[in-house]
Amino acid sequence: MQWETVIGLEVHAQLATKSKIFSGASTAYGAAPNTQACNVDLAFPGVLPVLNREAVNCALKFGVAVGAEIGKRSVFARKNYFYPDLPKGYQISQFELPIVGKGELTVELESGESKVIGITRAHLEEDAGKSLHEDFHGLSGIDLNRAGTPLLEIVSEPDMRSIKEAVAYARKIHQLVVYLGICDGNMQEGSFRVDANLSIRPYGQEAFGTRTELKNINSFRFLERALNYELERQIDVVEGGGRIVQETRLYDADKDETRSMRSKEEANDYRYFPDPDLLPVEIDESLLEQIRDEMPELPTAKLQRFIQTYALGEKEANALTASRPLADYFEAVVNAGGETKIAANWVTMELGGALNKAGLNLANSPVSPEQMGGLLKRIADKTISGKIAKQVFEAIWNGEGDADTVIKAKGLKQITDTGAMEPIVDEIIANNPKQVEQFRAGKEKLLGFFVGQVMKATRGKANPEQVNELLLKKLKA
Amino acid sequence: MSLDRSDIEKIAHLARMAVDEDRIEGYATDLSNILGLVAQMDDVETDDVTPMAHPLHMAQRLRVDEVTEVNRREDFQAIAPKVESDLYLVPKVIE
Numbered sequence: 001m002q003w004e005t006v007i008g009l010e011v012h013a014q015l016a017t018k019s020k021i022f023s024g025a026s027t028a029y030g031a032a033p034n035t036q037a038c039n040v041d042l043a044f045p046g047v048l049p050v051l052n053r054e055a056v057n058c059a060l061k062f063g064v065a066v067g068a069e070i071g072k073r074s075v076f077a078r079k080n081y082f083y084p085d086l087p088k089g090y091q092i093s094q095f096e097l098p099i100v101g102k103g104e105l106t107v108e109l110e111s112g113e114s115k116v117i118g119i120t121r122a123h124l125e126e127d128a129g130k131s132l133h134e135d136f137h138g139l140s141g142i143d144l145n146r147a148g149t150p151l152l153e154i155v156s157e158p159d160m161r162s163i164k165e166a167v168a169y170a171r172k173i174h175q176l177v178v179y180l181g182i183c184d185g186n187m188q189e190g191s192f193r194v195d196a197n198l199s200i201r202p203y204g205q206e207a208f209g210t211r212t213e214l215k216n217i218n219s220f221r222f223l224e225r226a227l228n229y230e231l232e233r234q235i236d237v238v239e240g241g242g243r244i245v246q247e248t249r250l251y252d253a254d255k256d257e258t259r260s261m262r263s264k265e266e267a268n269d270y271r272y273f274p275d276p277d278l279l280p281v282e283i284d285e286s287l288l289e290q291i292r293d294e295m296p297e298l299p300t301a302k303l304q305r306f307i308q309t310y311a312l313g314e315k316e317a318n319a320l321t322a323s324r325p326l327a328d329y330f331e332a333v334v335n336a337g338g339e340t341k342i343a344a345n346w347v348t349m350e351l352g353g354a355l356n357k358a359g360l361n362l363a364n365s366p367v368s369p370e371q372m373g374g375l376l377k378r379i380a381d382k383t384i385s386g387k388i389a390k391q392v393f394e395a396i397w398n399g400e401g402d403a404d405t406v407i408k409a410k411g412l413k414q415i416t417d418t419g420a421m422e423p424i425v426d427e428i429i430a431n432n433p434k435q436v437e438q439f440r441a442g443k444e445k446l447l448g449f450f451v452g453q454v455m456k457a458t459r460g461k462a463n464p465e466q467v468n469e470l471l472l473k474k475l476k477a
Numbered sequence: 478m479s480l481d482r483s484d485i486e487k488i489a490h491l492a493r494m495a496v497d498e499d500r501i502e503g504y505a506t507d508l509s510n511i512l513g514l515v516a517q518m519d520d521v522e523t524d525d526v527t528p529m530a531h532p533l534h535m536a537q538r539l540r541v542d543e544v545t546e547v548n549r550r551e552d553f554q555a556i557a558p559k560v561e562s563d564l565y566l567v568p569k570v571i572e
Binding site: 075082271 | 542543553
């Protein structure tokens with residue numbers, strides 16, 4: 001039997017606000033336990049939630065970016081369940097009237113094709129606290145710093161038909177929320193979490209199969225592995241004559257498997273109802289207009305512009321627009337005088353490699369875009385060769401000043417004066433009579449040997465084209 | 478709509494309430510009567526009425542995104558039943 005995979009994803013993006021969604025407590029990551037949980041987060045009697053304007057703006061930015069219908073009037077609801085890291089006994093979320101309605105996202109696939117994935121909705125909600133199940137004399141420890149942190153839950157349609165599509169969609173949503181500046185995207189810290197719904201059905205069948213929900217996935221690599229495992233498991237169950245049970249399964253990265261957490265039969269009656277502590281949120285047209293005006297250039301538009309404006313290939317442009325800081329850095333290099341093709345190469349390869357090796361990112365790059373532009377200008381005007389440029393780059397990296405300073409201080413200026421080059425070439429020809437003879441007998445490959453000798457003698461400073469020309473002239477004379 | 482024994486048991490479980498066995502029938506009757514009372518509204522024509530999420534005809538006020546709360550962990554934990562390593566301790570909920 002040929003099985004078709006059906007996947008839908010729920011993404012929880014932690015919104016990049018300073019304070020919580022309903023209280024003035026800080027959302028900063030990594031604080032000492034329970035130092036950022038105020039009386040609203042702790043559900044003290046008599047406290048009231050007040051909605052954070054910035055959380056609303058973040059949700060609207062996302063909605064506009066995916067061309068969604070915006071809920072002009074959205075309502076917060078209580079989702080009731082008992083768990084110790086949820087002090088109120090309910091999570092404030094949105095149910096019937098979410099702030100962001102139907103939208104869509106175009107995802108580029110590895111094959112070069114693209115596919116439109118439907119977004120069902122995106123709603124605002126608060127995060128819960130954290131339970132630590134290490135042993136405290138048979139008890140669990142609760143840290144409520146995270147309680148009340150604003151989340152945007154982004155729900156996709158079950159539109160993905162392969163694991164690759166699901167991973168591509170998740171990456172695209174990640175890129176988008178980071179571009180929009182509404183989420184820091186840090187998956188290790190839990191700022192971006194993915195839950196996946198997967199089911200299988202025989203090819204050609206229209207009705208969906210029973211799905212399972214996978215939780216606890218904190219990287220794209222794990223998403224792929226969890227889905228692979230779950231797909232195999234479901235096929236095994238069905239082909240072995242069994243039935244898939246609708247349930248939530250936890251992904252265990254260490255064992256690379258999914259395990260049943262709870263079946264839907266026993267729980268999940270959340271008894272949603274509108275939260276009487278919060279009034280409906282009304283979005284007026286002027287706010288939406290402002291959000292649209294302030295919308296940054298989105299990844300797909302930037303990619304197209306990079307290809308057209310800078311005459312880059314799709315692969316280069318893709319690499320450069322993968323993140324906004326990288327794209328901004330590249331444009332700053334070009335503005336500082338770097339030729340686009342060379343700049344693309346240097347930013348992604350040389351700088352990217354060096355940053356990677358040093359464990360740094362662009363924000364704390366020792367080489368500024370202006371310095372990089374200055375360096376590339378000297379390659380373009382042939383002051384230095386590409387090879388010497390790497391040496392100059394290293395010096396700039398080490399804080400020895402900008403390109404011109406380094407070139408001057410180290411005497412790296414390319415020798416373009418044939419008069420200065422000629423005695424060196426003559427000497428090398430005189431010192432290698434055997435090779436000269438072989439060359440003249442037709443072994444023209446030896447030209448490379450002579451070029452190498454000249455480069456060595458000039459410590460790489462000779463202009464390679466001129467060396468070639470001069471050597472040929474002398475050898476063929 | 479009328480509720481039977483199993484509905485009452487389920488509701489009680491969801492609310493984490495212990496209910497005396499011999500009072501379940503009585504609750505079922507009382508709650509069914511309340512639902513019957515509310516069900517009278519099904520007869521009202523509501524096609525042109527916007528569902529109301531809140532009895533106040535006002536929109537939610539929004540707050541500026543600023544940190545206004547200070548750390549008051551000491552105060553809060555002073556009244557907690559059990560605290561260790563700055564954490565609130567609770568009975569284990571998973572095996």
